Amino acid sequence: MFLEYFLLVYYIRPVTRSPIIFLKSSFSSVCTFLIVFVSCLLCQPYFSSQLFIRTTKKILHRSHKSLSIIQRLTEIRLIKEERENKMNTPVLRDIHRRLKSSLVQLPSLASIQRVEVQFSESLFNQYKERFKKTTFKISTSLNRLDTYADESVLEFWNGDLTSQFPALIKLLETNHRKLISLQLSIIKEEKRVNFLVQLLPLLHLLIQESCNIFIIMENQLSGYYRYIGFVQDPDLSSIQEHLQSNLPEKEEPRTLEYSQFKIFHYFQNIQLIIEDIDKELSSIQFESIPDLEAYKLHYFLEGMIRFTRNQKTLSSIIYKISCITYTQRKYIYLLEMVKNTYYLIKKKTHQFQQNTNNNNGSNSENEYPKELEPKFSTSEKLKIIFGYLLFERILCDWRFSLRYSMGIAAFSIAYYEIITHSDFILFQNGSWVIVTLIFVMAPSAGASGFFSVLRLSGTLLGASCAYVVAVLFSLPSAAVAESFIYIGGTMVLSFSIYFLTKSKPIHNYLNFFILTYSTVTTPEYNNSKADIITALLRGYHIICGIFIIFIMSYLIFPYYDYKVLDGNLIEITCHSMSVFRKILLKNVIGSSQDPIEYQDQISNEFENQRSEIAKQIHLLFYSRFELIFSKQSKLRFAQYKHLYHQVQQLFTNLVGLECIFHDSNVLSFDTEYQKNIQLLLWEIESISSNLHDLIGHYKHQHRIYCMYSHRCNQILKAITKCYCRNNRIQGEVLYAIRSFIETLNQIRETLCTLTNCVKLNRSSELFQLPTINILPTKDHLSPHDTNLEIPIEISK
Known part of the structure; x- marks a missing residue:
């Protein structure tokens, strides 16, 4: 819609108020849509169901x-x-x-000289990385x-x-x-x-x-x-x-x-x-x-x-x-789809007629009483509609809308004053700076430094390719040859850039390539000649707009992807600890939650968490450019990358623990085993609340208590003493719990180096664990936790 409005108002600029030109533009858009629709049906493209099957094969x-x-x-x-x-x-x-x-x-291992140890270790690392990449592609x-x-x-x-x-x-x-x-x-x-x-x-x-x-x-x-x-x-x-x-x-x-x-x-x-x-x-x-x-x-x-x-x-x-x-x-x-469409229309028509006949009969027993139907006056309906438009649509993100409108208005006034009082050649057709601001500052496009670099490179390549194509279609004298060269060059360039950037973080590169290419070639094609001044000016104005947005995104409206990545990874870690407590609470302690409800809840949480972890790889990719301007950029990016892999490993440990209980029969654990698990859940809750306080705080010092790690290690030693070597299920559970705690401690150490935190060590007296007596009547883990239902009693 915006492109149609822009072409009619800015580029075509109708001199009269006749609706003919607008009707022609609308008719051409409708014809183009019909041609594309019919062509797709004849060529039998992949529908979503076929893409689903192809992805399943992968x-x-x-x-x-x-x-x-x-x-x-x-x-x-x-x-x-x-x-x-x-x-x-x-x-x-x-x-x-x-x-x-x-x-x-x-082939990278072919140069290895040592036979046994170095060969096995290098080969092991190669296959290990390959396995991680394969599972990530599955995700x-x-x-x-x-x-x-x-x-x-x-x-x-x-x-x-x-x-x-x-x-x-x-x-x-x-x-x-x-x-x-x-x-x-x-x-x-x-x-x-x-x-x-x-x-x-x-x-x-x-x-x-x-x-x-x-x-x-x-x-x-x-x-x-x-x-x-x-x-x-x-x-x-x-x-x-x-x-x-x-x-x-x-x-x-x-x-x-x-x-x-x-x-x-x-x-x-x-x-x-x-x-x-x-x-x-x-x-x-x-x-x-x-x-x-x-x-x-x-x-x-x-x-x-x-x-x-x-x-x-x-x-x-x-x-x-x-x-x-x-x-x-x-x-x-195609014939099958048309046939099913006909039967669907026929079925819906029959249902509509049947519902109409049922509504005409007033003696129906299942008819909803008219006295109980909700009735709204005209003023009430207007209030509901106005409230939805005002609060749900207009003011849903009013801060960004205010800054966006003020920025466009300020730059538009500045551009008007410049072209009014100056005839300098670089200011001619400078409205493309404003057009670039409108395109780039949209919420869907983003305004980070990484995308600014992509837009800059896409603009340079688009302007260069546009001038080359303009030179080619201006060589022949026949109009048909010009059209074929223009269409053929445009298709080859567009498809080439599309396949190079498909499903990659640099897909925004294609948008600005097409924007610059179309704005340069369209007037040159109408004039049937290549004008390098037009290409240079259009590219110059778009680059000016990109640099303005780049400066605004770092000085006026700062936004950093690595800070968002850090907060998201902490949120995922805290969520993993919450799921960890739910799994042990249900399968080891034995809460009263319905098994079907528990399985549905755990399955949904795992799917959401897996999807969120896969999405963070894009933020990690974007943050690499942002950290270039910081001190020790390579070290900080390596730390964020290490933290991301640790969060992945924590999710893997959690998945392994859930799989053990999901596929095993009803398990029974002795009282001593359950006591130690209850203590472990209590410490996990304290660690989660301690980590959650770190989100969004980079300028203030926070505390990370090391005593939680010492207590968890002591609890693991106590659980190990309760382990029976011939019990395979207990061995699985112990290994999964131990791996989860070790990875969690590594994440806390990494967060200490990334954030401005202070590690506090307490005396060994505080590491002493309380005594827990299991009672059949109480349903709380601790006075600080009202969500978990665990029957315990704490005594000194």
Whole structure:
């Protein structure tokens, strides 16, 4: 709308009040819209449902890739055991053969001279970073998946397909959480675990079977199989019985039905492998294994088993979606959409007529009483409308609106006074400075220094390309040739810049390239000649506007992305601690919250937190430019980057803890164990309130108390004494809790260096823990916490 208004008022400048020119402009816009709409329908573009399926394929492929990386990481952990374990020499030789072949994919390791230690450590770090990048890409794909699912609701002709998307998103979210939780036992420590050698062949088989399942699901969505269609509307609960009873004996392996049958065959193999793993675990002497290594072993094995078992429901939903998409290929997509549109209009018309007939009958028992219907007078309706427009629309961000209008008015008056009293060439057509201010200072565009640099580079490139294209289309004398050169050059440049900046933080680069390019080439195309003065002046005026906004964003209206990033990371950390307390409260202490309500609440909080963490990477990217002007810029950016990775690790620890309780049966903990967990929850609450006070305070000194960390460490030691080595679930819980506390302490140390905080150490007398007696009547953790329902009593 703004572009149409700008072209009519500023550029075309109608000299009369005749509505013809405005009607022509409106008609051309409508014709352009119809042409684009019909062309898109004929070319069958990707709708949101198809983009959803394509993104799901990427997630399945990256999940398969992450499992392969985990397999390599387990092999690297055992690379030092070749000389010490002669019983497993064939297994270790196979590991060496696979790892040495990885040098082709990792050329940076080819220059390593030392054979054993340096080779294994460097290779381990390479795979570790690759695993983190892969899981982060899965997280960003899940964010896009939510957007596509919301948009696909409008595709009424695909109701049977889009109805499967919510359940699929939930399963993919759960898969991602389970996948990143596995890295705690693989990436956290790089010590030698020789007792894992005898389990390694079974682990390889387990991972390989899971990889085969993901490959088949990806191929099903890609359309690599042929659909026979003997299973009509398969039920997810009985899909295996359908396939086993209806599959012909001599069926081709490239059919969709046979591929699903192979998936169920892989699940049967997985169950046999899990039984063999349990037998091998019974032969391990846990008394000779350190506590930390025993925790990690239980955590990793149980996590892998849970992850592989939970793919059966996912494979069934993928199969059902594949059946629907394969059936749609029998018809032309456009005709099917038109047919469904006709039936929808017919259905809505019938419903409207039926509702009209029902309203005409006054004796209906279900009719709402007219005496109870809300009635508003004309003045009341006007008050409601005026209040909505005033408070919800006009004054929703009145501070920015006031500053925006005052800035535009001041610069407009300054420009008017300049052109009135001066004929200097650099001031001619200087209104582009005001136009740039209007475009750039909009809330959707932003006004940070990083975007100012992008706008500056986009303006320079746009002005240069515009002059080159103007020279090219001014060479021929025929008008048709000029049009083809102008349209062709514009399309090539626009698509090239679009693909270079697509889905990247520099996407704002494209906006100012197109703005400068169009404002320079349009008048030169109308005059059929290239004028370098026009290109230079337009570029100069736009650059002047950018520099004005750059100065305003740092001096008059300061806004720093790194401060917003710091506050967001602290908020995410505090939220993680809150979820941590809820998980232990429900599963260890045993609160009275409804299980279904608890699962829905935890699942939503995990999805929101994962999405927020993925969004912070853009602020981290923007803050790098802002920190250039600060002292020790490289050190500060490295600290913010380290803090971001620590918050990611904290979320990973939290996910791992939730996965343990989600997939386990009802657990029972002794009284001493529950007492220590209650003390730990109390300390976590104090740490959360202490960290929350740091948000937005950079000029004032705040205190970070070190006694909370000492108390948490003492509580962990007390919990370890209650641990039974043969109890695999307790070992998992202990490892997850210990990892969470360690990462939390690291975050607090990093915040001490980033913010203006004072670390306070107290005497050891204050580190003494109170005694907690469990009572069945009280429902409070402490006098300071009224949200958690834990039956305790504190005595000195």
